[in-house]
Amino acid sequence: MPVKVHLDHVGMAFTTPSGTFRAVAPMNLSIESGRFVSLVGPSGCGKSTLFNVIAGLLQPTEGHVLIDGEDATGTIGRVGYMLQKDLLLPWRTVLDNVILGMEVQGKPLKEARERALPLLQKYGLAGFEYLYPNSLSGGMRQRAALLRTLLFDTDVILLDEPFGALDAQTKLQMQEWLMQLWSDFKKTVVFVTHDVEEAIYLSDEIHVMGTRPGRILETIPVTLPRPRARTTALTPEFITIKERCMNLLATPALNMAA
C-alpha cells in the first residue's frame, strides 16, 4: 500500500530559560494509506506535539512532514484533527457543528447540510440534528465531533484520545462505532490513546512511545483478523501483544525507581 503520511526526521525542541528541552527526538514514521495506526505512550511522550506537527499547527525544529509524497510541513487544512475535547460550538446546532469543516472550506451551507444530514442519521445522531450540544451526552458529543472531523474531506484523520473522558461502557460502544465508520469511509486514521487494549482492538499497527525525549520505542503490528469481536481480547495473540506493550510502557518507571 502507498505511504500516506511520512515523517522524515521530524524532531521538536523547545527553548526554555533553563536550556533546550527536547520534546521529540528526530524520528521517521511511515503510515500507509487506509491503515488504522495507534500511538500509545505515557504523558509527555510527545504524542500531542507530533499531532500538532502533522496538522501543521506547529513548525518542527527539524525534518519534514510528507503527505502523499508532498512536503506538507507547516501547512494547515491537510488532515482532519480531532482534539481531546469535543470543542462543539455551543451556539450552533449539532448539524451546523458537523458541517464546520465544509463551511470553512467555502462549501455553500445548504449543500453542506444536505450532505451531513443523512450521515448524522446513519451514524447514531438521528433526532439530535437540530439540538444544541449542551443537551447531548458525552458519547453523543464525541460522535458529533468525530463526524465533523470525517466530513472535513481529508484522507487522513488524527484522533487525540477521543474516548479518554468517557465511561467504560460508552467507550466500548464508541470503539465499535468508530470501527464501522472507519470501514465505511476508508480513511487513514492515526489514533492516540493511553489505553493499550483500546489500541490493540482498533489498530493495524501500534507505535509504543517513550519519554525524555519523546520517541518511538517499538512498532508492533496487529494481525488479528477483522472484524474483531469483543472476545478477541481473550485470544493468546491479543494477550501477547498486550504483554509486550505493557512491558515497554513499564520500563521507564522501573528505570526511575532504580
Added chain:
Amino acid sequence: MTVQDTRRVAGMAHLDVAPATPAKPAGKPVRRLPVQKDWPTWAIVTAQLGILVSIVAAWEISATTGAIDAFFWSQPSAIWRTLKIFFTEGDAWTDISFTFRSTIFGFLIGTTAGSLFGLSFWWSRNYAAVVQPYIICFESIPKLALAPLIILVFGLGLVSKVAIATALTFVISTLTAYAGVKALDQDSEKLFYSLGASRWQVFRKLVVPVCLPWIISVLRVNIGLALTGAIVGEFIASQHGLGRQILYAGQTYDIALVWVAVLVLSTLAIVMYATVSWLESVLRKGTRQ
C-alpha cells in the same frame, strides 16, 4: 382553624405513624434544615405598596404638621401639583427627549465602538500589549472630571452630552470585550486552523460569537452609565434636559420641581433599564449561553 393550626395537626398525625425519633446522642444538638416558606405574590406586592404608601403618608403628615421643613423637603401634595403643571404647561417632553437622546446615542456609540476596539485586540498580541497601558490609564481617569472640557470642545448642545455618555461607556465595553478575547479557548482556535480557516473566518465564526455574551453582559451597566453622563453634562451647561431642569429648580428653591424632575428621570431610567434587560435576554437566547 387557621392554616398554621391545620398544618400542626397534620404534622402530629404524621408523627404518630412514623417510628419514634431515635434517642438524641448526648451533647449533640439536633439540627434541621431551615426551611423558608415563600409568600404568595399578592402578599409581597401588598407589602411593597404598603411601604410606599407609608413613606408618602408619613412625609405628607410631617410636612403638614411642621415636623419637617416643607420649604427644604417639599411634600407629596405639592409635588403632585407641580407634576401636573410640568406636563401641561412646561416643555416636559422637550427635556425628556433631550436626555433620552443623549443617553441612547452615547450608549450605542460607546458600547459599539468600545466592543469593536476590545475585539480588535484578538488580531495581534503585540498591538494589544502596546495599547493596553493606555486603556488602563483612561479607565482610571474619572471621566466625569473631563466633562467641563468636553462641554468646551463640543458646545452646549446634544453632542457634548453624547460625548460624555460615550466616554463613560466606551472603556467598560473595551475592557469587557478584551476579557472575552483573552478567555478564548486556544483549542477552539486550533480546531479552526486545523480545518484550514483564515484569520478572518476564525474572527467571524469563533471570536465574535464567543465574546458576544461578554459584550451583552455590560449592556445594563452601560445604560446606567450613559444616563449618568448625560445628566452630568446637563448639570454643567445645557439649555435642555432633565438634568438642567433639576439644577434650575434647585437654584430657584423650587424643591417640588426638583422632585418632579427626579421622578421623571427615574421613570425614564427604569424604562431604559427594562428595555435593555429585555434585549439582553433576547440576545442571550440567540447566543445559547
